Amino acid sequence: LEFELEELSKYIDSHQEEYVQTLREWVAVESDSSDVLKRSDLERMMDMTAEKLKAMGGTVELVDIGVQELGGGKTIPLPKVVTAQFGSDSSKYTVCVYGHVDVQPAKMEDGWATEPYNLTDINGNLYGRGASDNKAPVLAWIHTVEAYQALGIELPVNVKFVIEGMEETGSNGLDAMIVSKNDTFFADVDYIVISDCGWLSRRPALTYGTRGNCYFFAEVEGPKQDLHSGVYGGTVIEPMTDLIGILDTLISPSGKILIPGIRDAVAPLSDEEWRLYQDVEFDVENYKAKIGVSRLMYSSKVDLLAHRWRYPTVSIHGIEGAFSAPGSKTVIPAKVIAKFSIRQVPNMDPATVEKQVTDYLHTVFGRRKSPNKLKVTMIIGAKPWLADTQHPLYKAGREAVKKVFKVDPDMIREGGTIPIAKTFQDVTRKSIIMLPIGGFDDGLHSQNEKMSRYNYIEGTKLFVSYLHEVGQIKRD
Ligand SMILES: NCC(=O)N[C@@H](Cc1c[nH]cn1)C(=O)O
Ligand SMILES: [Zn+2]
Numbered sequence: 156l157e158f159e160l161e162e163l164s165k166y167i168d169s170h171q172e173e174y175v176q177t178l179r180e181w182v183a184v185e186s187d188s189s190d191v192l193k194r195s196d197l198e199r200m201m202d203m204t205a206e207k208l209k210a211m212g213g214t215v216e217l218v219d220i221g222v223q224e225l226g227g228g229k230t231i232p233l234p235k236v237v238t239a240q241f242g243s244d245s246s247k248y249t250v251c252v253y254g255h256v257d258v259q260p261a262k263m264e265d266g267w268a269t270e271p272y273n274l275t276d277i278n279g280n281l282y283g284r285g286a287s288d289n290k291a292p293v294l295a296w297i298h299t300v301e302a303y304q305a306l307g308i309e310l311p312v313n314v315k316f317v318i319e320g321m322e323e324t325g326s327n328g329l330d331a332m333i334v335s336k337n338d339t340f341f342a343d344v345d346y347i348v349i350s351d352c353g354w355l356s357r358r359p360a361l362t363y364g365t366r367g368n369c370y371f372f373a374e375v376e377g378p379k380q381d382l383h384s385g386v387y388g389g390t391v392i393e394p395m396t397d398l399i400g401i402l403d404t405l406i407s408p409s410g411k412i413l414i415p416g417i418r419d420a421v422a423p424l425s426d427e428e429w430r431l432y433q434d435v436e437f438d439v440e441n442y443k444a445k446i447g448v449s450r451l452m453y454s455s456k457v458d459l460l461a462h463r464w465r466y467p468t469v470s471i472h473g474i475e476g477a478f479s480a481p482g483s484k485t486v487i488p489a490k491v492i493a494k495f496s497i498r499q500v501p502n503m504d505p506a507t508v509e510k511q512v513t514d515y516l517h518t519v520f521g522r523r524k525s526p527n528k529l530k531v532t533m534i535i536g537a538k539p540w541l542a543d544t545q546h547p548l549y550k551a552g553r554e555a556v557k558k559v560f561k562v563d564p565d566m567i568r569e570g571g572t573i574p575i576a577k578t579f580q581d582v583t584r585k586s587i588i589m590l591p592i593g594g595f596d597d598g599l600h601s602q603n604e605k606m607s608r609y610n611y612i613e614g615t616k617l618f619v620s621y622l623h624e625v626g627q628i629k630r631d
């Protein structure tokens with residue numbers, strides 16, 4: 156057995172260049188799910204994923220998950236979800252790997268040092284949009300199955316894949332697909348594995364929680380068209396002033412959420428959690444240096460981890476309709492739409508948050524006695540997810556990390572959201588583990604996103620070893 160793992164490890168090392176080349180081909184596809192104009196690229200990405208799995212002999216399906224509403228009665232087809240199956244031996248566990256191949260937007264003008272869709276190797280770091288989130292981890296799982304196949308070593312478990320193309324915009328359409336396939340595709344699945352997150356430091360980690368997210372649009376509409384600020388300024392009540400005014404009532408400068416009721420549902424921090432956070436490897440100075448700030452919202456490690464992982468927060472992302480180009484334009488925008496989101500933690504409920512935020516914004520807007528119109532819409536309501544770290548899946552994770560990296564993993568939570576995690580848990584009732592291979596400094600959603608060769612290759616070995624460990628889990 157040890158010999159087989161050794162052989163698999165050698166195989167992975169000797170195929171490094173091929174793995175990097177496939178990642179290069181995948182990164183070259185601008186599969187940005189937020190931009191409907193890129194929908195054909197995203198469809199191509201789903202097709203490429205399906206083709207790769209088919210070429211390996213998997214039973215592959217491109218599942219139609221319906222249409223996306225664009226507003227004004229318009230719709231476009233959602234990218235199909237790729238499902239695949241390798242093996243159907245009922246004496247083995249069946250592990251379902253979930254991942255996504257859509258990406259966040261990226262433009263050179265955002266401040267990338269290299270072309271975002273041209274994978275560029277600098278000192279062993281592979282820079283490109285989607286490299287770490289989530290194309291390399293998805294490929295690492297595919298290469299895992301491929302390595303077993305190539306060496307003629309029997310897979311220790313049956314492996315299924317669910318790969319989607321709308322994760323970055325809230326996994327539109329996937330909930331319904333999981334519900335509809337619960338008695339078919341998911342019926343024989345024992346465990347679900349997600350590798351869509353990163354380590355916290357250089358120490359490998361197992362992730363046992365993710366925050367949810369409620370994403371809002373707040374639209375303020377005033378005059379029927381944009382106006383000259385010299386000609387009309389001072390006479391009209393400006394939509395942007397109203398919008399900035401209400402946005403400023405969401406959160407205090409010290410990070411306190413001001414929306415009534417929001418903080419009431421948050422589970423209190425237990426002593427055990429506090430101790431767990433104490434033990435996690437996290438260098439505050441390094442973190443500050445990495446993001447390039449002189450001061451953070453909190454100074455202690457435990458406070459920072461708690462606010463990153465298990466407290467809600469408000470982030471304001473942008474204002475559609477606002478003048479944002481270089482240079483100066485003396486305009487009064489007629490209609491502006493703020494985009495902000497509130498990360499969700501246990502025991503918050505998105506439906507309650509939707510009402511709290513909508514009522515509150517209408518109240519503060521009402522106080523301004525503005526003639527403009529406010530419309531608040533929640534466009535994503537993703538729930539948080541939390542796992543039982545004592546589950547055999549986590550024991551298997553600890554063993555696999557120890558085998559490959561010769562250290563114990565950190566037990567961490569993720570501040571970001573994997574919208575579908577909670578649905579998998581609630582609908583399929585299967586146990587889930589998040590097994591990250593991304594580095595702590597990969598710059599997800601940011602400029603210069605990267606995946607290191609080290610994490611990509613050693614991460615593939617981790618997956619190989621993980622399947623072996625899961626195959627060893629004792630049946631009840
Ligand atoms: N790698 C996971 C990830 O980045 N997820 C997104 C999903 C999301 C949440 N709200 C809108 N999209 C994230 O921002 O956490
Ligand atoms: Zn992701």
Ligand SMILES: [Zn+2]
Pocket residue numbers: 259288323599600
């Ligand atoms: Zn992402």
